[in-house]
Amino acid sequence: MGISPKIGSKGIEDTCEPHFPSHGRAAQFAVQLALLLIPALAFTGCNRSVSEIPVGPAVTIKVPLGLPPVPIPANNPPTEATIALGRKLFYDVRLSQDNSVACASCHSPQLAFTDGLARSRGVRGMTGVRNAPTIVNTAYLPLQFWDGRALSLEEQAASPITDPVEMNQTHEVSVSKLGADPVYQAMFQRAFGSEGVTFGRVQKALASFERTVLSGNSAFDRYRYGGDEGALTPAQVRGLALFIDPHKGNCAACHTIGPEYALFTDGKFHNTGEGAGDAGMFTDVGRFHKTKIEADKGSFKTPTLRNIANTAPYMHDGGLKTLKDVVDFYAGGGNSNPYLDKEIRSVALSGQDRADLVEFLKSLTGEMPPNVGPPGKG
Ligand code: HEC
Numbered sequence: 001m002g003i004s005p006k007i008g009s010k011g012i013e014d015t016c017e018p019h020f021p022s023h024g025r026a027a028q029f030a031v032q033l034a035l036l037l038i039p040a041l042a043f044t045g046c047n048r049s050v051s052e053i054p055v056g057p058a059v060t061i062k063v064p065l066g067l068p069p070v071p072i073p074a075n076n077p078p079t080e081a082t083i084a085l086g087r088k089l090f091y092d093v094r095l096s097q098d099n100s101v102a103c104a105s106c107h108s109p110q111l112a113f114t115d116g117l118a119r120s121r122g123v124r125g126m127t128g129v130r131n132a133p134t135i136v137n138t139a140y141l142p143l144q145f146w147d148g149r150a151l152s153l154e155e156q157a158a159s160p161i162t163d164p165v166e167m168n169q170t171h172e173v174s175v176s177k178l179g180a181d182p183v184y185q186a187m188f189q190r191a192f193g194s195e196g197v198t199f200g201r202v203q204k205a206l207a208s209f210e211r212t213v214l215s216g217n218s219a220f221d222r223y224r225y226g227g228d229e230g231a232l233t234p235a236q237v238r239g240l241a242l243f244i245d246p247h248k249g250n251c252a253a254c255h256t257i258g259p260e261y262a263l264f265t266d267g268k269f270h271n272t273g274e275g276a277g278d279a280g281m282f283t284d285v286g287r288f289h290k291t292k293i294e295a296d297k298g299s300f301k302t303p304t305l306r307n308i309a310n311t312a313p314y315m316h317d318g319g320l321k322t323l324k325d326v327v328d329f330y331a332g333g334g335n336s337n338p339y340l341d342k343e344i345r346s347v348a349l350s351g352q353d354r355a356d357l358v359e360f361l362k363s364l365t366g367e368m369p370p371n372v373g374p375p376g377k378g
Pocket residue numbers: 090095101102103104105106107120121122123128130131132133134135138141143144145146147153156157160161165166167206210
C-alpha cells in the first residue's frame with residue numbers, strides 16, 4: 001500500500017507560517033504587525049532559513065491486514081531518516097524540563113502505547129486531566145486529542161512538550177538541548193538535507209514516526225478480511241454479531257467496521273455521558289472546549305478499540321476499569337444527560353451477551369510492527 005496524498009493532504013500546517021486572514025488590507029496590516037512581533041516567532045523554534053521539508057526518497061508505510069493506506073500530508077512525506085529521527089525523539093526524555101518524561105512515558109509500547117493510568121502523570125509527578133489515548137493507528141484520525149483540538153499529528157506533537165503538567169519545556173529549550181548533541185545534529189541534517197535543529201523539524205519527524213505505529217492483523221482481521229473462519233472463537237463470533245446489531249450492542253454505529261478495513265472509530269465526537277454529573281454538569285466539557293457549541297458539551301472523540309484489552313483503564317477520564325464495566329455502562333444506556341447521543345440507549349443484554357461482547361473485544365489485539373520500540377543506542 002502506498003503513499004496516498006489524496007486522503008491525507010488536509011489539516012497540515014506549515015509550522016513556519018504565521019496564520020493571518022488571507023484577504024485585503026487587514027491581512028497586509030496583520031503581516032506588518034507580525035513583522036514587529038517577529039521575536040515572538042522564535043518561541044516556536046521556527047527558523048525560516050532552514051527547510052523543513054524532508055529529503056530523500058519517501059518510503060511506503062506497510063499496512064497490516066484490516067487497515068487502509070496511511071494518509072500522508074504533502075509537506076511531510078515519510079522517509080527512513082525522518083522516521084528514525086522521530087522514533088529517537090519519541091523515546092527521549094530530553095524533550096522534558098527535568099529530563100524525566102518522554103512521549104513514551106505516557107504512550108508506552110508495553111501497554112499498546114498508553115500508560116495504564118486513569119489520568120497521565122508528567123514532570124514532577126503532576127497529574128493531567130485526561131486518560132492517555134493510544135497512538136496506535138492515530139495516523140488515520142482527521143483530528144487529534146479527545147476534543148479534536150489539533151488538526152494534524154504535526155500540530156499535536158508540539159502540545160505535550162510545552163504542557164506544564166506533561167513535559168513543561170519551551171520549544172527554544174528543546175531545540176537547544178537537542179542541537180547540542182552531535183548525534184542529533186547528524187540525524188537532522190540527514191533527514192532534512194541541511195544543518196539545524198528546528199521545532200518544525202521535530203514535529204514532522206515525530207509525526208512520521210507515529211504514522212508507522214500501526215496495528216492490525218488481529219484475530220478479528222483474519223476472520224473478517226482474511227477469510228479465516230476459525231480465527232474467532234464461537235463466543236467472539238457471537239460478540240461480533242452483537243457489536244454490529246443496531247438493536248443489540250449497536251457499537252459499530254460509532255466504532256466503525258468497513259467492508260475492506262476497520263478503524264473502530266468514525267473519527268467523530270459523541271456524548272456517552274461518561275463524566276456527566278447531575279443535571280448534565282461536566283467536569284470536562286470535551287468537544288465544546290474547541291467548538292463552543294452547547295450540544296457538544298460532554299462529547300469526546302470515538303477512540304479506536306484496537307488492542308483495547310491492553311489499554312485499561314477506559315474512557316477520557318479513565319473512569320471505567322474493565323471491559324466488563326464498559327459493556328455494562330453501555331447496556332445501561334450510558335449516563336443520562338441533556339446531550340446524550342441518540343445511538344446510546346439502554347438495551348437488554350444477558351450476562352452471556354455481555355461476556356460475548358467482552359470476548360469479541362479481546363479479538364482486536366493485533367500485531368505491532370517491528371521498529372517501533374525504543375531505538376538502540378546512538
Ligand atoms: C504526561 C503524559 C503524556 C506525555 C509525556 C505525552 N502524552 Fe500524548 N497524550 C497524553 C494525554 C493525556 C492525551 C490526551 C489529551 C487530550 O485529549 O486532551 C494525549 C494525546 C496524544 C495524541 C492524540 C491521540 C488521539 O487519539 O487523539 C497523540 C498523537 C499523542 N498524545 C502523542 C504524543 C507525543 C508525540 C508526545 C511527545 C512529544 C506525547 N504524546 C507526550 C499524555 C501524554
